[in-house]
Amino acid sequence: MDSEINELIKELSVDVIYVPRLDAEGKYIAAINTIVIDDRLSERDKRRVLLHELGHAAKHQNNYELYNCAYSLHSKMENEANEFMLDSLVQSYIRTVDLDGKYLNYMKFIEDNEIDTRYEFVVKELFTKYIYRTQIV
Incomplete structure (x- = not known):
């Protein structure tokens, strides 16, 4: 997955900076197209925050100036970023698992990756989307 992340970073021309101490896990600064991540995080959390x-x-x-305009826009953008992260994690997981797709357990994936259960429906949909697509091809 690291090569996929690096490719995405390159494609988006975004700079990524790890700092020793940050008041959040990570931040995207649209004005300078830079991501800042707290270096104290575990490697798994750094990957999740980066995604x-x-x-x-x-x-x-x-359109990042809309982020602070209204709570509804802020929530929508945070949800979209979380769905982007989940999509990337699920794709990577499915590609690296040795098992036939019918044995994959999306709830175990949620638990293993410490994903908030409010995203259960999203993860389930992604598993269905990618498992069926890979079996059809």
Whole structure:
């Protein structure tokens, strides 16, 4: 997945900076197309935060000024960034698992990746989308 992330970083021309201390896990600064991540996070959390912030860069770079305009827009953008992160994690997981798709357990994926259960429906939909697509091809 690291090569996929690096390719996405390159495609979006975004800079990624790890800092020793940050008041959040990560931030996307659209004005300078830069992602800042707290270096104290575990490697798994850094990857998850980076994918979330890349979601902001991919989906919100040109309209990020809306982020602080209204709570509904802020929530929508955060949800879209989380869905981007989940999509990337699910695709990577399915590609790296040795098992036939029918044995994959999306709830175990949620638990193993410490994903908030409010995203259960999203993860289930992604599993269905990618498992069926890979079996049809």
